[in-house]
Each structure stands twice: as structure tokens, then as C-alpha cells.
Amino acid sequence: MIPVRLELKNFLAYRSPDALYFEGIHLACLVGENGAGKSSLLDAITWALWGRARAKRDDDLVHLGQGDMYVQLDFEQEGLMYRVVRQRKAGKRGVGTLDLFVVQQNGDLLTMNEPNMRQTQTKIDSILRLDYETFVNSAFLQQGKADAFTVKNPAERKRILGEILGLDAWRVYEDRVKRQLKTIRTELSNFDGRLQEIQAELAKEPQYLREKQQAEEAYAQAEQALNAAEVLLAEVADADSNLRNAESQRATHAHRKQTHENDLGTVKTQMTQRREAIAQYETIIATAEQIEAGYAALQEARDRESELGKKLSQLTDVNARYGNLEKQLRDAQAALENQQSELEGTIAVLKGQINGAYETELADVQAQIAEMEGFEKQREALSETISQLKQDDSGLKSMLKTLANEGKKLNERIDRLGTSDSDVCPLCGQPLDEVHREQVLDELTTDRDTMREQYKEANQRIQSIGDEVKDHDAQIQALGDKIAVLPRLRQQAGTLQAQATQAQDAQVRLTKSQAELDIVQKALAEGDYGHDLRIQLQQLDEERNTIGYDTDEYEAVSTQRAEFSSYEQQHLQLQVARSALPTEQTALDNLLARQEQLEKAIADEDADLKRLDEEIKALSVQVAVKNQRREEVLKQRALFNAASGKLGSANQQLAALEQLRARRATIEEQREQAEQQQALYKELEYAFGKNGVPTMIIEAAIPELETAANELLGRMTDGRMHLRLSTLTTNVDGSQRETLEIEIADELGTRPYEMYSGGEAFRINFAIRVALSKMLARRAGAHLRTLFIDEGFGTQDDQGRNKLVEAITAIQDDFDLVLVITHIDELRDAFPVHVIVEKTNSGSMISVR
Template identity: 45%
Template sequence: MLPLQIELRNFLAYRAPPPISFAGIGLACLTGRNGVGKSSLLDAMTWALWGRARARRDEDLIHLGQDDMSVALDFEQAGLRYRVQRRRSRTSAGSRGALDFWVLGELGPRLINENNMRRTQAKINETLRLDYETFVHSAFLQQGRADAFTLKTAAERKRILSEILGLEQWANYESEAKTRLTTNAAVMELMQGELGHIDAEVKRAPQLQAELDSAQQALAAAQAELDQVSAAYDKVANSSLALRRENENLRELTSRIADRQSDIRAVSSEISRQQERIESCQQIITQSEEIKAGYAQLQAARNSQSALAEQLAQQQELQRRCHQLERELAEQAAALERDAHVIRERIRALQGAVSAAAEHDLADLQAQLASLESLAARRDQANRTVQALREERTALLAQQATLRSEGTAINERLERLGRADGATCPLCGGALTAQHRDDMLAQLQAQRDDMRQVYRDCNMALGEIDKRREAQERDLLLWAQRLRNMPGLQQRMGAASEHARRAQAAQADLQLERQSLQQLEARLQAENYGQELRRQLAQARAEQKRIGYDENSHDELRAKLKAYHRYDQEQTRLEFARQNLPEAQRAHAEATNRWRALQSAQAQDQAKQAQLQDSITALQEQVKLERELRDQVDQQRATVLAANERKTIAQQELLAIEAGRVNKERLEAQLGASRHQASLLSELRVAFGRDGVPAMIIDSAIPELETNANALLARMTEGRMSIALSTQRQRASGDMQETLDIAIADELGTRPYELYSGGEAFRINFALRIALSKLLAQRAGSQLRALFIDEGFGSQDEIGRASLVDAISAIRSDFDLILVITHIDDLRDSFPLHLLVEKTAEGTTVSWQ
């Protein structure tokens, strides 16, 4: 993994500096004053790649005062360029993170995320072939943690070395060997069970042959009995069918007989009905002379009725006309009377308006209203003043709330700074020196004092506002009591003005209305209206007298019409009887002939019905015999099937036994092969286990690791010190235990790590960590091409620092990028390129020099 570029936003001390490029750098020094954020840049790399940094929570990495942060890192791996971007935002409900992973090709970036952050992180680890713990224990010498590998237990050191060497694949191989061994054992168990089953079946072969012979004999006997019963059954096999046909014929014949009997009854009814028609027609024809005379009298009366009916219609129309004219005259009189009533009502209203105007003193009302309107203007101005004071008071209260919140935040920051006992400032992420602590405390306390003074000024302003507001509200209360009568006074003033205006208009209209009323009353008294209607009414009454309609003569004629009315119906019946008598006689003769034919056919069908019943009785006896024989055939067939099934089962089992004999040889060969494979898998499981190939790889890597570490250590100590690594230790019981112990020697002999000075310990740790980094770059397949060294030089004297720089220069060709972090000026000048980190008002910035 080779970092190419990093871009930060709101990460610890960094706000939004320009992207930082590492392309083509080789060896460089990351420098700047303590606390400016040098180590934070490496934290940003590890947080982007693995979501891990020195802080315990991601929220602690967000720049103070901001709610979100992001880091985007471009790196090269196996010839491809990738970009990983990690984001974190703080919300009211907690915090939320996001992770994106791209591959950067010629056609632009292509997102290769998985469906969640956990799987995307696993994909990044798989691409890097490296996790966070392995990285920080080899290629990343963190500030204050150079001894992270040395101080681990022997088991933990061996685990880290195994991860660096990529030995986890051997654990996968061991697991696969165990799985295959378990599967092979299950298969062998199945084959052994199958062989046992085959042997048991072979022992049953003689018994099965005897059962086969017995089944064949029983089958032959049952088949002979079946043939005999079947022959007897075939003779009566169609009896049921014949019985069904005869029953069907009988049902049809019975139905036909019943239907014909209904027809006979219907024809008999028709004969009776036609006979009644003939007799009715003959009776009416005998009364023909009487009917003719009465009908002639009826016709004469109807002619007279027509003339009188015409006179009556004319009389009724003229009477209706007279009533209509009389109603119209009455309506004209009523209309004139209504107009007079309306005028009388208007005269009374005008007189009331003139009287009401005198009851209001308009001048006094105007004076009272002017006084109250002046008072209302003063009230409105006071309300505006009170509103302005309330708004000013609200603003001061809001300012106090903000001051309390900010003051609480400052107190929390003072408390965090007072509790801090580490080397990192909890507020800005920089180095926490005594001077830095005092400066921060003084700055925060000064801010808090300024806020307290502003808070006290707000309290004084609030008191003055409350006094002015209370005085204005007292005046408003008094004015409100006086202004309570203003709406009523305004209504009275409006009413008085309206009454005065109406009185002036009413005085002029009153004389005109009185003149109109006198004219209408004169016309009604003289009946001076509807002259044309009166003329038409006189003409209608004269026409009534001219017609001369006699109502008594008309009543006598109506009585005569009623007496002769029945002859109208009798004449119609006589004509109908003369027309229908021949048809009734013909229909009677036809119905009589049809009845005779039906009676003859009914006698023939009844004879057939008796014959069918005799045939059905004989067939029912044959059907009983057919059922008995069919049951015997079914039982015998079941016997034949059972015997045949026994024969077939015995034959199949014998064939299966024969096939088992053939299959036994194949299974025995396969079982031998599986046993051989089980032996191989057992050996592979041991070889892939912890004490097998992985132990051999570690044993082969230890000399290289020891050689590289000693070469660097000798360079830094002028050959005075050396390291020895051992992978086995003898237990008290005498057997050997797997371990990874570190033995350190100098010109005084071998001593524990804890007895060396700080400078010597750092050189030991540095040599081991560089050797681990080289081993990781060469063997793990992770293509580690970068080395990061964060501080640690403060424990070295001038000679020691020169030795470290010489050692770093010696391993320069093993890495594409070596980045050394320091604030020591003379050490900084030993490197060709400087990445200067500076803190500004807009956040920390980085520039190459």
C-alpha cells in the first residue's frame, strides 16, 4: 500500500486544507511545532482506511464547533489506484457514518462498495492484505508507542508475526482438511453400512427362492379358478343392462300414458265448453225481435241527447266566462286597495321619521366622541411602546440564554482541560504542554468573565424595561375603562345623523303621498276601474238568455237513456251469437273425434305396460345371479393379484441380491480408497496446524528478522548491541513450548528490556519495527511500500539521532515512501523534503518545502 494523496475536512485541527500529495516523495520529514496536528495527519490515514485512530470515539475527531468531518485517501495497491472516503456527522439523535470505496481507472472513478459498511471495510482489508493492528505494529511507529511490539506477550508477538507473514491461510487449510476428513469419515460409515446390508440380504436368498416357488404354484391355481367363474359370469353379464333398458322403456311408457290421460281430460273439457257455447248462442237468437225494438228506442234517445248536450256545453262555457270576468274585476279592486294600504303605511313611516329626529341632540354627541377619539390615539401610541419594550425584553432574555449555554460549554471545556493528564490537548488535539494549558485556561476564563459582565448588563436593562412597561400598562388600564363607552357612543352618533337626514327627506315626501291616497280612495268609491271587463260581462249574460237551455227536459232524456241502455249490450251479444254458432258446432265435432282417437291409443299402451312389467320381473332374478358371480370374479382376481405380487416381490428381491453381490466389490474398492484418503488428510491436518508448516515458516523468517534488526541496531549502536529471537522455550516439565522471546545483549551481557535506558530502548524498538516492516513488505503479499515514524527522537542524544537518520537512509531503498514526524530542527534538516504543518485562524495547513 502506497499513499498518493489525502484530503481532509473538519478532522481534528484541520478545517479544509488543500489536498496533500505524496506522489514521488521518497523520503520526507513532517515537521512543525508541538500541537499543530502532525500526528493527526497519520490518524487521518488510519481512520480513512480502517476507521481507527488514537481517539476512543469518532465524535472526538470532529473539529471543535463543527458537526461533520470527512477524509479521502488515494493509494496505490498491486498496480491499481484506489480511493477510500470515510465520513462522520453528529446529529441530535446521535452520530452517523458513511464509507465509500472506489477504483480509479482511465474511464474515471468506479464505486465498488458492498451493501453495508462492515462488508465494505472487509473488502478494503482484503485489497490491502493488511489490518489496523498489523499496520500499527510494523509500518507505523506511533507517537509514544514505539515499544508496542516489544512489550507484547510472547503469544501476542507471535500472533502479530503470523499476521505479517500471512499465516492465516494455513489455518484455513487446516480447517478445510478437518472438514474433508469429517466428510470422508461420514462417507466411509455409509459404505460400511451398505456392505453390512448387502451381506444380510445375501443370507436371505434361499428363503426368498422358496417363497417364489410357493407364489408361482398359488398363482396357477388361482388363475384356473378365475377362468371358470369368469365363463359363468359372461353368460349373465348383460342382465343389468337389459334390466336398465326395460325399466327405462317402462318409465317412458308410463309417462306417455299419464300425458295422454291429461290430454283426454283436456279434450273432454273442450267438448263440454263448446256445447255450452252452442246452447248460449241459440238462447240469445230466440230473443232477436225484442232486442231489435229496444235498440231502436235507444238510438232515437241518443240523437236527442246530442242536441241537448251541445246546448249544455254552450251554457257552461258562458257561465265560466262570466265567473272569470267577475274575478278579474274583483282583482282590480283588490289591487287598488293594496296600493292605498301601502301609501298609508309610507305616510305613517314618514311621520315617525320626522318625530324621531327631534329626540337626538347631535351637537352634544359630536363633542363627546371627539374627546374619546383623542384618548384612543394616545392608547394606540402606548400599546406600540409596550410592544417595543416586550420585544426588547425578549431579545435580552434570548441573549441571556445564549450566554448561559456558552458559559456552560466554557465550564465543560475548563473542566476537561483541568482533568487532562495526557500528552494530547482534549480541546484542539495538539500537544498538551504546561504553557499551552495555562494559555488555554486564561483564554477561557477571560471569555467567561466577559460573558458574566454582559449577563449583568442584561439584568439591569431588563429592570429598566419592566419599570417603563408597568407605567404604560397602568395608563392603558385607566384609558381602557373610559374607552369602553366609545363603541356605543359611535353607534348613537351614527343613528342621530341618519335620523336627521331621514327627517329632511320625509317632510318633502309626506305631502305627495297624501295626495296619491286621496286619488285612489275616490276611484274605489266611484268604481272607476275595469270598464272593458264590465262590458264583456253584460254581453255574456245576454248570450245565456238567447240559448234557452232547459235543464228539466235534459233530466227526463237522461232517465230514458238509462232505461234503454241494456239493449246496447244485448244487440252486441245477438250479433256475436249469430257469428260464433257455426264455429262452436264445428269445434264440438272435432273435439269428439280427437277424444275417441286418444281412448284407442291409451288402451294399446296399457297392454304394452303389462308386458314390460312381466319382463322386468324375470330380468331382476338374472341381475341377482350376475352380482353374485361378479363378486366371485372380483375375489378370485384379488387372489390372483396377491399371488402375482408375492411372486414379483420375491423375484425383485432376488435380483436386488444379485445386484448387491456385484455392488459389493465396487464398494469395497471405494472403501479402501477412502481409508487411504483419510490417512492423507490426517497428515495434512497436522502439517497445516500450528506446529506444522506455519511453525516452519516462522522459524525460517526469524533469522531474516533477527539479521535485519541486528544490522540496523549495530548501525545505530556502533555494534554494541544485538537482538536474539527464540521460538521455543523449555517448560519445567522438560518438554518444549512454542514462544517468541526477545533477548537483548550489549558489551555488559544479556539483560531484560526494562533495564535499558530510554534511548537504548527506542533504538531496540526502532530496529525491530523496521525489520518487521521490511518483512511485511517482502513476504505478506500486502505490498507495503510506505513507512511512518512518528516522533520518538527526543530520547536520543545528538549521536543517537545521527545514528537513527543513518539507519533510516540505509533502508530508504526498501520503501517507496518514508515519512518521519519530528519537531526537532537539527533532525528536520537531515531530510531532503519537509512537509511543514502550521496552525492558522482557519485551521491547520500543510505545505511542502
């Protein structure tokens, strides 16, 4: 992993500095005054890649007074350019985002995000092939944590070395082998259980042979009994069908007899009806002379009534037209009277409108409206002022909260610095003399006093805003009471304006309406209307006199017609009787002949039914015998089937034994293969375990790590110190256990690492950490060809510093980028490139020289 470009926003000491480009930088130092943000740049890199930094919470990384932060890192990995963008929004419900891209050659971004941040982080770890803990224990010498690897216990040191060497893969292999071994053991257990089951089943073969012989004998006996029963059943096989045929014939004859009896009843009913009809017709024909005379008188009355009805129809039409004309004449008079009433009402209303006076009242109302609208504008201006004051109040309260938090942090830093008597700064871990301590205390105290003054001013302004808001609210309330009548005044002004306009129009309309009223009143008084209607009424009076309709004559004719009206029905009945009597007599003769035929057919059907009853009785006896013999056949067939089933089952059991023998041979072959696999996987389990290949890799890596560390340590101590790494140690009982002990040899002898302190301990730490970084750059697929060194020079004297710089210069070719952080000015010239961090009022800024 080689950093290419770093962009920050609101991250720790940085607001929005220019992006930092690493291209062309091989060996450089990062310089700047204390608190400028040198270490923050490396925090930005680790936070972008792993979401981890020195702060306990992400919100602590956000620049003071800001609500969010943003870090973008472009880096090269195995020939590809990647971009990681991590953002954070601070607060109680703070949220973060993480985006991963591949930067293509044309500059386009290819999104590599997973469904959530956790999975995207896993992908980044996979691309880098290392996690945060491995990084900070090897290639990143953090400020005050150069001994992060050496101070860990031996087991933890060995674990970290294993991660650097990529031994996690061997644990994965070991777990896979163990799971496969468990599966094989389960298979072997299943094979053994199945073989036991098969052997138990094969032991039953003599029993199955005896059962087969018994089944064959029972089968032969059952077959013989079944054949004999089937012969007896065949003798009466047709009894059922013969009985069904006889019963079907009897049902047919019974149906025919019933049909004949029904027909005979119908014939007798029809004969009675014919005799009654003949008697009625003969009675009507006997009164024929009287019926014909009455019918002639009825026809004469109808003719005279028809003539008078035509005249009545003409008279009715004339009367209807006369009544319609009278109605039209009345309607014409009513229309004139309605017009007269409407004109009188209109004139009264117009006079009322003309007599009203609205101009003076309208002017007074308009003056009141103008005054109220001025009050309304004053109230709106006060409301806007209150809104702005409340916004200022909210901003000041937020600032008070921020100042309180920052003041608390400043007090804590002042207390820590003031109470510490160490020569190392408790805030940044750098060497600290008394002059520097006082200088820093003065700066922190000045910052605190400034914050307190800001806090006091903000509080005073908040109180002032509260008083102003109360005063403005009172004024708004008073103005609101005054302008409450404004809607009513506007409505009243509209009404008065409309009334004034109407009064002007009313005078013109009054003159016109008075002229129309005079014309209508004259027409009503003189009857000067409906002239055509009056002429038509006179003509209808003359037409009515010429019709000559007599009401008395019409009533006498109607009475005569009513008296003889019954003869019309009697005349019709007479005609029907004369026509139908011969037909009825013929039909009666035919019915007598049909009665004789049906009585003979019924007698024949009774004879057939008697014969079939005797035949059905005999066949029923045969059917009972057949049922008994069928039951016997079913019984023998069931016995035969049972014997056949037992014989088949016996044969299947013996055939199954042969299949089991073949299955046993297959399982034994499979079991042998499983045992061979088990032996192979046991060997792999040992090879992949901690005593196998991983131990061999660590044993092979230890000399390389010792050589690289001793090369640097010898360079920094003029060959005075030499370290050795031991992977085994002897217990009290004489047994050995795995470990990773660090032993240091110098002119005083060999001692454990824990016996060294100060500058010597730092040189040992530095040598081991650089050796681990070089190993990480070449092994485990991590390809981390970058080394970060944050401070550490404060523990060295001038000669020690020079030796460290020489050592860093000597190892630079093993890395693509070496970045050293220092605040010691004398060391700047030892590095060809300077990355300078400077404090400004708008946050720290970065420049490269």
C-alpha cells in the same frame, strides 16, 4: 499505501487549515511546539482509513466548541488513486458517514461505497491489505508506543508477525480443508451404512426364490377357477338388458294409458261445458223481441244527450274564459296595492336613514383606532426584542456547558502536571524539566482563569436577560389589555361609514318614491286599470246568452239513458247467442265420437300391461342368478390378481437384488475414491496448519527480520548490540513449544529484551519496528511503502540522536515516504523537507518548507 493529500476540518487542534500535499516529499520532519497538533495529523490519517485514533471516543476528536468534523485523505495504492472521506456529527445521538471513491485520471470520482459503513470499512481494509492493529505495530511508531510490538508476550508477537506475513490466508485454507475432511468422513460413514444395508438385503435371495415358486403355483390355480366362473356368467349375460327393455316397454304402455285417461277426463269436462253453453244461448234467443225494443229506446236517448252535451261544452268554455278574465282583473288591482305598500315602506325607511347623524360618532371612533394601532406596534417591537433575548440566552447556556467541560479538562491536566514528579510530561509523553513544567502550568492556569471569567460574565448576562424578558412580558400584557377593543372599534367604524353613505343616497331615492306613490294611489281610487279585460268580459256575457242551453232538458234525457243502459249488454249477448249456437252443437257431436275412441284405446293398453308384467317376473329371476355368478367371477378375479401381484412382487425382489449388486460395486468404487481424497486432505491439513507452511514462512522470514533489525541496531550502537529472534523455547520438562522471544547481546552478554530500558530499549524498539515496516512494505501484498515515526528522540543523548537520524536516512530508499515528528529544533536541519504546524487563534495551520 502512499498518502497524496490530507484535508481536515474541526479535527482536534485544527479548524480549517490548508490541505497538506505529500507529493514530492520523500523524507521529511513534522515540527511544531507542544500541543500544536503534530501527532494529530497522523491521527487524522488513521481515523480516515480505519476510524481509529488515540482518543477513546470519536466525539473527543471534534475541535472544541464545534459540532462536527471532517477528514479527507487521497492515497495511491497499486497504481490507483483513492479518496476516503469520513465525517462525524458530535452529540448524544452523534452519527458518522464514510465514503470511498476512485479518483479517475480526469478528476471524476467513481463511488465505491457499500450498503453500510461496516461493509465499506471492510472494502478499505481489503484494498490496503492490512488493518489498524497491524499498521500501528509496524509502520506507525506512535508517540510513547514505540515498544508496542516488543512489550507484547511472545505469542502475540508471533501473531502480529503472522499478520504482517499474510498468514491469515493459510488459516482460511486450513479451515476449508477441515470442512472438506468432515464432509468426506460423513460420506465414508454413509457409504459403509449403505453397503451394510445392501449386504443384508442380498442375504434374503433364497427366501425370495421360494416365495416365487409358491406364487407361480397359486397363480395357475387362480387362473383356472376364474375361467370356469366366466363361462357360467356368459350364459345369463343378457338378463339385465332384457329386463330393462321389458320394464321400458311397460313404462311406455303405462304412460300411454295414463295419457288416454287424462284425455278422456278432459273430453267429458268439455262435453258438460258445451251442453251448458247451448242451454244459455237458447234462453237468450227466447227474449229477443223485448231486448231489441229496449235497445232502440237507449239509442234515441243517447242522440238527444249528445246534442245537449255539445251546447254544455260551449257554455263551459265561455264560463272558463270569463273566470280567467275576472282573475286577471283582480291580479291587476292586487299588483297596484302591493306596489303602494312597498313604496310606503320604502319611504318610511328612507326617512329613518336621513334623520340619523353619523359623522361625529365616526370621527370619535377613528381617533380611538389610531391610538390602539400605536399600542399594537409597541407590543410587536417588544415581542421581537424578547425573541432575540431568548436566542442570546440559549447561546450563553450552551457556552456555559462548553466552558464547564473544558474547565474540568483543564483542571484535570493542571492536577496531573502539578502532582507529577516524573521528568516525562504526563500529558504528551515528552521530556519535561522544571522550567518547562512551570511554563505549561502558567499557560494552563491562565486559560482556566480566562474561562472562569467568561463563565461569570455569561451567568450575569443570563440573569440580566431574564429580568429584561419579565419586564417586557409585563408591558406586552398591559398593551394587550388596552388593544383588546381594537377589533370592535374597527367593526363599529365600518358600520358608521356605511350608514353615512346610505343617508346621502336615501334623500334622492325618497323624492322618486313619493312621486311613484301618488300615481298608484290615483289609479286605485279611480279604477284606472284593466280596460282591455273589462271589454272582454262584456263580450263573453253576450256570447253566453246566444248558446241556448237548457239544464232541465239535459237532466231528463240523462235519466232516460240510465234506465235503458242495461239493454246494450243484453243486445250484445243476443248477437253472440245467434252466432255461436250452431258451432256449439257441432262441437258436442265431435266430443261424443272422441269419447268412444279413448275408451277402446285404454282397453288395449290394459291387455299389453298384463302381458309385460308376466315377462318381467321371469326375467327378474334370471337377473338374480346373473348377480350371483358375477360375484363369483369378481371373487375369482380378486384371487387371481392377488396371485399375480405376489408373483410380480417376487420377480421384482429378485430383479432388485441384481440392481443392488451393481449399486454395491458403484458404492465400493466411490468409497475407495473418498478414502484417497481423505488421505490427500489430511496431508493438506497438516501443510496448512501452524506446523506446516506458516511455520516455514515464519522460519524463512526470521533471518530477514533479524538481518534488517541488526543492520539498524548496529548502525545506532556502533556494532555494540545484536539481537536474535527465537521461535522455539524449552519447557521445564524438556519439551519444546513455539514462541517468539527477543534476546539482545552486548558487551555484557546476552539478555532478554525486558532487561533493557531507556535509550537502549528505544533503539531496540526502533530497529525492530523499522525492520517490520520494511518487511510489510515487501510482503503480504500490503504494499505499505510509508513509514511514520512520532517522537522518541527525547530518550537519546546527542550521539544517540545522530545515530537515529543516520539510521532513518539509511532506510529511506526502502520507502516512498518517511515522516518523522519531533519538537527538538536541533534535528530539523537533518531533514530536507519541514512540515510545520503552528498554533493560531483560528486553530492550528500547516505549511511545508
